[in-house]
Amino acid sequence: MTTATDAAGQAPAPGPAETRTPILRARRLVKTFGRVVGLDGVSLELYPGEVLAIIGDNGAGKSTLIKCLTGAEIPDEGELFLDEKPVHFKRPQDARAAGIETVYQNLAVSPALDVAANLFLGREERKRGILGSVFRVVDQKGMREKARNELKALGISTLQDVTVPVENLSGGQRQAVAVARAAAFGSKVVVLDEPTAALGVRESNQVLELIRNLRDRGIPVILISHNMPHVFDVADRIHIQRLGKRAATITPESHTMTDAVAIMTGALRA
Amino acid sequence: MTQQTTEPPTSALDLAEEFLDRTTPLSRIRNTLHRYPAVSPAIVLVLAVIVFGLLNDRFLNPANLSLITQQVAVVGTLAVAQTLIILTAGIDLSVGAVMVLSSMVMAQTSVQLGLPGVLAIFLGLVVGLAAGAFNGFLVTRLKLPPFIVTLGTLSIFVALTLLYSGGATVRGAEMPELLTAMGATFNIGGVNFTVGVLMMLLLYVVVALILGKTAWGRHVYAVGDDPEAARLAGISVNRVLMSVYLAAGAILALGAWIQIGRTNAASPNAGAELNLDSITAVVIGGTSLFGGRGTVWGTLLGALIVGVFRNGLSLAGLDVLWQTFAVGVLIIVAVSVDQWIRKVRK
Numbered sequence: 194m195t196t197a198t199d200a201a202g203q204a205p206a207p208g209p210a211e212t213r214t215p216i217l218r219a220r221r222l223v224k225t226f227g228r229v230v231g232l233d234g235v236s237l238e239l240y241p242g243e244v245l246a247i248i249g250d251n252g253a254g255k256s257t258l259i260k261c262l263t264g265a266e267i268p269d270e271g272e273l274f275l276d277e278k279p280v281h282f283k284r285p286q287d288a289r290a291a292g293i294e295t296v297y298q299n300l301a302v303s304p305a306l307d308v309a310a311n312l313f314l315g316r317e318e319r320k321r322g323i324l325g326s327v328f329r330v331v332d333q334k335g336m337r338e339k340a341r342n343e344l345k346a347l348g349i350s351t352l353q354d355v356t357v358p359v360e361n362l363s364g365g366q367r368q369a370v371a372v373a374r375a376a377a378f379g380s381k382v383v384v385l386d387e388p389t390a391a392l393g394v395r396e397s398n399q400v401l402e403l404i405r406n407l408r409d410r411g412i413p414v415i416l417i418s419h420n421m422p423h424v425f426d427v428a429d430r431i432h433i434q435r436l437g438k439r440a441a442t443i444t445p446e447s448h449t450m451t452d453a454v455a456i457m458t459g460a461l462r463a
Numbered sequence: 464m465t466q467q468t469t470e471p472p473t474s475a476l477d478l479a480e481e482f483l484d485r486t487t488p489l490s491r492i493r494n495t496l497h498r499y500p501a502v503s504p505a506i507v508l509v510l511a512v513i514v515f516g517l518l519n520d521r522f523l524n525p526a527n528l529s530l531i532t533q534q535v536a537v538v539g540t541l542a543v544a545q546t547l548i549i550l551t552a553g554i555d556l557s558v559g560a561v562m563v564l565s566s567m568v569m570a571q572t573s574v575q576l577g578l579p580g581v582l583a584i585f586l587g588l589v590v591g592l593a594a595g596a597f598n599g600f601l602v603t604r605l606k607l608p609p610f611i612v613t614l615g616t617l618s619i620f621v622a623l624t625l626l627y628s629g630g631a632t633v634r635g636a637e638m639p640e641l642l643t644a645m646g647a648t649f650n651i652g653g654v655n656f657t658v659g660v661l662m663m664l665l666l667y668v669v670v671a672l673i674l675g676k677t678a679w680g681r682h683v684y685a686v687g688d689d690p691e692a693a694r695l696a697g698i699s700v701n702r703v704l705m706s707v708y709l710a711a712g713a714i715l716a717l718g719a720w721i722q723i724g725r726t727n728a729a730s731p732n733a734g735a736e737l738n739l740d741s742i743t744a745v746v747i748g749g750t751s752l753f754g755g756r757g758t759v760w761g762t763l764l765g766a767l768i769v770g771v772f773r774n775g776l777s778l779a780g781l782d783v784l785w786q787t788f789a790v791g792v793l794i795i796v797a798v799s800v801d802q803w804i805r806k807v808r809k
Binding site for chain 1: 676677682697698
């Protein structure tokens, strides 16, 4: 609890990660909503092949932070670097095009559409030839085939039939669809906002397993969660938000859950 | 209590799923209807045809069937526009008014200004598109609920129609031939069809293909289903909504052309019942008023049901008011069935 002290905008967190170059880096992000300060100069680094958890009390700026990272909000000040190149996201599509995929808390899936259609929602593939180019017919068969392969590659065994409407799926299966959509399409970073909040024990474990799978495939993951056991279970490093600032970045090895909660609530100054 | 005993559930979770997923005959029907929403209107249509056929010999007469298709052509066309808008969880109370305004522009520009038929129809199309753009602008930019927007534009378009036309009906005989071309008939197997009916069916085929086979079609469903989810998936919700209102405007102009052919006239007072009938057709056809669910084929069945009921009841010698009564009952029953179907697994 003495090591990880980096105030906003200072050098990256200590530890073995230092020598590597971050895949995603935020510097001194500021975001205000009227007189409410959502982010007060927050920096963050995400390294290749790691799961970075972001925790914090309600109103600590977790959601605002990831919204700024994923283009859902535009920060007032500060810089974002992807692969050390500065990026400016004006819309979620921009972040997505750059390779940052987000799974939102409210599960951004369309209930009436089937699994494959949801995986490809917003980036449908068209048929080859004149049917696709002139009449803009989508390649349903091809997309379903790819959806099956993608689910298999991610080790998602709970979704056998990609033609089922998503509304017929359980919460865990829906989450799997949302995560699979984020992980597909060669994304560089996957951001998960409270992926286990609405799930039961068994389904939560499946999602945590999925997160490990993603990391093992080399896709770094940012995980926002309230659930300390889940965070300490899968995270490599933990970024603690407090009052719109980064209070500390810790690891599950260096700190206990109690320490983390203490830093979160301000009882412990990291 | 003791239903068929399949494999014993292993955990409490499985038990819960088993319980929710119980397959009583009723829930099986509900699941089927949920997956194929056009099934229930198809059943209603077949039953209605049989009952009205038994009630009156003349009902199944080719001349009468031909009449029903002609009566359905206009409502059926407007209902396509209505389906698109209801799929996005909107509603358009101005479809009838836009169609009448467009038909008056077609008729007046050709008769009073002496424009050729093609140009008059083009101007009617422009009016339809402009009306759609206006509705779409209010819905997407001012963020007003479609119900309120179109309630307002309904009055605006009705007033514009009367101001523009001076309340006068234009007879088909005065117009260029092209304007009344939709009324021309041809014969298939003893039943007379009009070009207008053919156009309507063509419209259904085209819109069904677009909705089912293109990315735009999927986006229409996604926007109606959950606009926030659609936005987060990278879909430009406003652009989709705007395109839907524009498409609806174009379809309404086609409806105006068909209407002129059907009545062999353009009357500013036509189409009062068309708003409600088009909504009824869509709702009876299994499209959900909450958006994101439904097909145009269901709407075609719905339009046919409305046509069959109106025609069958009048042949049965009942007062015209009972037709209106029946349409009202149909709406309530259809929405109740929709609510029941939507209860499938939350």
